[in-house]
Amino acid sequence: MVTWGVPARPLLVIGVLATCGLAVSLMQTLVVPLLPRYPELLHTTPATVTWLVTATLVAGAVAAPLLGRLADMYGKRRMLLVALGLVTIGSALGAVAPDVGTLIVARTLQGTSLAVVPLGISVMRDVLPPDRIGAGIALMSSSLGIGGAIGLPLTGLVAQNASWRWLFGSAAVLAVVLITLLLRLVPESVHRSGGRFDLPGGLGLAAALVCLLLAISKGAEWGWTSPLVLGLFAGSLALFAAWGAWEWRVRAPLVDLRVSARPAVLWTNVASVLTGFSMFAGFLVTTQVLQAPAATGYGFGLSLVAAGLALLPVGAAMTIFSPVSARLSRARGARTTVLLGLVLLFAGNAAQAALPHSLPLVMGATTVTATGAALAYSAIPLIIMDAVPPGETASANSLNALMRMLGTSSCSAVVAALSAALVTRVDGHVLPSAGAYTAIFAAAAGAAVVAALVVRVAVGKRSADVEVLEEERVAA
Structure with missing residues (x-):
């Protein structure tokens, strides 16, 4: 029987919560394979179709800190259920959407899924036995990358062989299954800050x-x-x-800036923005390189599904190295794990910047990048949670997730700007040039270097004493 706050089956709790993280990734990649076809399918313009991605991004950025604070106040599992409930409604609405406007609303509701990972991490800290927390958090943190690696080929395969509405219908069923498992297998946390919502x-x-x-x-x-x-x-x-x-x-702030200003939290969040930038470049651009025509001088001419399958080692690497990250963090500290991850992120992006003409080399460089992302992403929440009081873990993790999201969003903007500015013509089509992709990967490698310097210089080996933080918060 599950006791309040102490699960009888911690492996099942980890499995359910990590699957929630995988579902988040699937929500983000749900429409990507069909973006070029949606203007025709929905009788709209390409500019309007881009809102299917933008709406999800903005909704997730807003939902993460708000649900994080509510979770600290009223229960972390409860807000996790709220987020998945909104995802269920959005997915069901998307499956029957008659027009692009309704589909944008559906994607906005699905965007709340971005709050799931930080909420799941906070639940793990509160309900898992101490010897399981590191491995659980590592797997939960890496689930976004794992899901992204398997999501594109999976959604591409469905998009090629069935109606796009099946993607949304399947997402709704998955969300309902996860809600049921959460209610049956995951206990609520006993740590609550109370107070009034800001x-x-x-x-x-x-x-x-x-x-x-x-x-x-x-x-x-x-x-x-x-x-x-x-x-x-x-x-x-x-x-x-x-x-x-x-x-x-304010007396009870949405985000306690006194805690967020602590070096262990502030500089880790700064490094998270840069880490998100460095990680996302490979995930965003490698698929484009693999699908580009061979006549560009850098492309391989693969189909969407084939390109996705070529990136499956990325998901495997993140799955394998997330528990390795937990063991390394226990042995050497989370900061060491983050630094190692950033070194690998630099190496992978630097190798990609050379635009190797061998498919195995591209796959190898991308796998190195994924390994670095797994190590860094798995250890960053450990630094954050070691530096904040238990009653503020959900809001602190949600803020950190927001920082990583700002990094990935900035990466998308840089990719779009460079892809539009540096172009080449192939068979009458305008495509990004080799120089564009070299610049993108070089920028990602540079972001990893700066992030490593920030962590090495500004993030101490030991986080601030949580009890002191709590005393300062009460005194303030």
Whole structure:
């Protein structure tokens, strides 16, 4: 029998929560294979179709910190169920969507799935035995990359052989199954901070994030120097400044900036942005390189499904090295694991920047990148959770997940800008040039180097004493 806060079957708890993380990745890749075909299928424009991705990104960025704070207050499993409930509704709506507007609403609801991973990590810290926490968190952290590696070929295969509506219907069924398993196998955490929800802080953060992410994700399409994009950037700066001033003064803030300003938390979040940038370049660009015509001088001319299958070793590497990360963190500390991961991220991206003409070499470099991502992503939450009080783990993890999301969003913007600026013509088609991809991978390698310097210099070997943090929070 499961006792409150102590699961009788920790391996089942880890399995259920990690599967929730895999489901998040599937939600993100759900529409990617069909983006070129959606204008015809839904009788709309390519510009409108891009909102199927943008809406999910923005919704996830807003949902993660809000649900994280509510989880600390009212229960982490409870908010995990809320997120999966919204995903179920969104998936079911997408399966029957009559037009692109309805499908965008469905994708917005699916975007709340991005809060699932930080919430799952926080549940693990509270309900698992101490000897299982590291391995569980490592697997949960890596589940996004594992799911991304298997999601593209899987969704591509379905898209080629069945109606796109089956993708959304299957996602709804999966979410219902996960809700059932959570209710039966995963106990609720006993750690709750209580208090009142900071509604002005929530609205302010949501508005600032919407402005920032719209500017980043749509800058290439609308023009980086257009009044709209510049206005969104200016608006986000003003809103973040006002939000920070409010959070510093309010008695029960949405995000405790005093805790977030601690070096172990602040600099880890900075490194997370750079790590997200470095990791996402390979995941985003390698598929494009594999599918590009051989006439480009760098492409391999593979189909979408074949390209996805070529990247299956990425998922295998992340699955294998997530438990390795946990053992290494126990033996040498989480900071050492993050540094090793960043070294591998640099090596993999640097190798990709040379645009090797051998498919095995591309697969090998991508697998090295995936191994680095598994090590770094698995250990980063350990640094965060060692530096915050138990009653704030969900909001702290959600903020860290948001930082990684800002890194991946920035990477997408850089990829879009370089792909549009550096082009070549092949058989009458305009495609990114070899120089564009070299620049993208070089930028990703550089981000890994800067992240490693930040972790090495600014993140101490030991995190701040949690009891001191709690005393300071109460005194404030």
